[in-house]
Amino acid sequence: MTVVxxxxxxxxxxxxxxxxxxxxxxxxxxxxAVRDLIGTDDLPAAYAVQQxxxxxxxxxxxxxxxxxxxxxxxxxxxxxxxxQPDFGYLLDEMDVSYGVDGTPISMxxxxxxxxxxxxxxxxxxxxxxxxxQITLDFVRESVDVAIPALEIVDSRIENWNIEFTxxxxxxxxxxxxVIGDAGLPLSEIEPRDVVMSLTINDEERxxxxxxxxxxxxxxxxxxLAVQAARFGDPLRAGHLILSGALGxxxxxxxxxxxxxxxxxxxxLTVSFEE
Numbered sequence: 358m359t360v361v362x363x364x365x366x367x368x369x370x371x372x373x374x375x376x377x378x379x380x381x382x383x384x385x386x387x388x389x390a391v392r393d394l395i396g397t398d399d400l401p402a403a404y405a406v407q408q409x410x411x412x413x414x415x416x417x418x419x420x421x422x423x424x425x426x427x428x429x430x431x432x433x434x435x436x437x438x439x440x441q442p443d444f445g446y447l448l449d450e451m452d453v454s455y456g457v458d459g460t461p462i463s464m465x466x467x468x469x470x471x472x473x474x475x476x477x478x479x480x481x482x483x484x485x486x487x488x489x490q491i492t493l494d495f496v497r498e499s500v501d502v503a504i505p506a507l508e509i510v511d512s513r514i515e516n517w518n519i520e521f522t523x524x525x526x527x528x529x530x531x532x533x534x535v536i537g538d539a540g541l542p543l544s545e546i547e548p549r550d551v552v553m554s555l556t557i558n559d560e561e562r563x564x565x566x567x568x569x570x571x572x573x574x575x576x577x578x579x580x581l582a583v584q585a586a587r588f589g590d591p592l593r594a595g596h597l598i599l600s601g602a603l604g605x606x607x608x609x610x611x612x613x614x615x616x617x618x619x620x621x622x623x624x625l626t627v628s629f630e631e
Contacts, residue, residue: 366395366402374402375409378527381513382410385468390514390523403525404588410528411446422597423447424585425508427529429570429577429601436605441521442571444581445529447597453509453533456627462509464611464631467532470511472609473602474555474617474625476548476567476574477506477536480598484582485591496579499592502540503548503574505622507615508599509533510606534599537625545621549573552620553603557613565604574600 366374374391381388395402415421428442456462464470481501484491511532514523524530548567555563571577577600585592592598609615611631618624 366399370394371402371405371409374406374526375413378406378410378513379413381468382466385466387468387513387515390518390520391526392520392522395522395526397520397522399522400525403522406526407445407528410526411448414448414450419448419450421446422449422452423599424581424592424596425529425531425534425599426577426581426601427510427524427531431569442577442580442601443521443525443529444584445525445531447531447534447599451531451533452536453627454535454537456535457538457625459628461628461630462533462535464629467509467511468513469517470509470532470609471606472555472557472615473508473510473563473606474553474565474604474619475506475508475570475602476551476600476619477504477534477540478502478574478578478598478600479504479540480592480594480596482594483591485586485593488583488586491579491582491586493573493575493579496582497543497575499582500543500575500578502542503546504540504597505537505617505619505625506599507535507617507625507627508602509535535625535627536597537622539623541621548575548600550620551603551622554618555604555607556616556618557607557609559614559616562607563604565602567603569603570601577601
């Protein structure tokens with residue numbers, strides 16, 4: 358990982374914001390927003406905080422296994438009060454796909470969780486080329502399979518009182534994720550055409566389509582690949598990419614059963630426990 362230097366916030370402010378969020382993650386006690394430390398428009402500082410948080414987790418033994426794209430749908434942007442996507446890192450310890458076998462997923466690491474359904478991609482090759490070569494066709498050819506996914510988004514910031522730099526700093530408001538057992542090659546599924554329904558205890562709570570994700574989940578992947586190249590940390594073969602929500606995220610609680618039905622894939626059902 359390449360730590361991005363800030364153009365505005367100083368290193369002390371970045372360190373303080375990193376420590377504030379790290380403490381909230383460790384204690385599960387939400388903290389104040391970090392925009393008072395790094396401002397509301399200093400994206401290099403926000404991503405520097407994000408990478409500092411991730412480095413702390415890597416030092417404790419976690420491994421980077423991919424990326425997540427946040428705020429790709431208009432519905433989620435409205436929920437968060439932002440107007441552009443962002444990205445964060447996926448770590449192996451965030452993978453709770455054991456839940457698809459019926460084992461309840463522990464919520465012990467979560468603070469203020471919400472859940473959303475999306476299409477994930479597994480990459481077949483590195484996307485480490487000049488930016489002008491990162492076309493939609495190039496990223497399509499870089500996908501091994503598409504996979505149904507649930508992302509359990511979370512915020513360490515009290516009451517989800519966030520602006521854009523807050524969510525970026527907080528690893529794009531990441532929590533946990535679940536992916537299905539089997540994926541499909543893109544010859545068998547067109548991500549922009551899928552239809553999604555998310556139910557909690559058999560009641561539909563969110564709905565959307567592939568086109569809600571930046572017009573096409575593959576376009577979201579292309580956007581991410583460009584950003585990753587600009588940040589000096591390109592996407593790699595084998596990485597899992599959560600491409601972004603297909604509809605609004607919704608709260609859930611221990612004891613709930615969540616099902617994501619994305620056309621073309623088998624339904625993905627998990628339950629949660631404290």
